Amino acid sequence: MNVKFTIDYDLIDIVDNIGLDFEIINNAIEIIMDEVEYFVDNVEYYDQLTDDEMCDHLLDRRLTSGLIYTQRYSD
Numbered sequence: 137m138n139v140k141f142t143i144d145y146d147l148i149d150i151v152d153n154i155g156l157d158f159e160i161i162n163n164a165i166e167i168i169m170d171e172v173e174y175f176v177d178n179v180e181y182y183d184q185l186t187d188d189e190m191c192d193h194l195l196d197r198r199l200t201s202g203l204i205y206t207q208r209y210s211d
Contacts (some may be wrong), residue, residue, distance in 0.1 A: 137171070137172050137173055137179075137182065137209070137210055138168060138169065138171070138172060138208070138209055138210070138211065139168070139169045139172050139194065139197065139206060139207065139208050139209075140166060140167070140168045140169075140171050140206070140207040140209070141165075141166070141167045141168075141169070141191060141195060141199075141203065141205075142161075142164050142165070142166055142203075142204040142205040142206070142207075143164065143165040143166075143199055143202045143203055143204060143208055144164065144165070144202035144203075144204060145160070145163050145164055145165055145166065147199055147201075148165060149196070149200050150196065151165055151167070151199065154195070154196055155179060156195065164204060165169060169194055169195075169196065172194065175193075175194055176193070187203060187206035188200045188203060190206060191192060191203050191206070193207060203210040
């Protein structure tokens with residue numbers, strides 16, 4: 137399972153300081169996390185997370201305020 141986070145460009149300094157790989161698309165930050173199941177202890181837990189909770193858990197709590205969109209998908 138993969139997740140694409142789209143985050144407000146105003147948070148670029150935080151994203152850059154954390155060291156996340158990202159792309160700038162349409163004046164927003166896109167961060168793709170591959171194989172998310174390796175970052176959670178229980179896959180069922182992953183399915184129950186809201187988009188904000190997933191951002192908190194996988195990226196950084198400070199980015200949740202700028203979360204625009206989250207897309208979950210499989211390869």
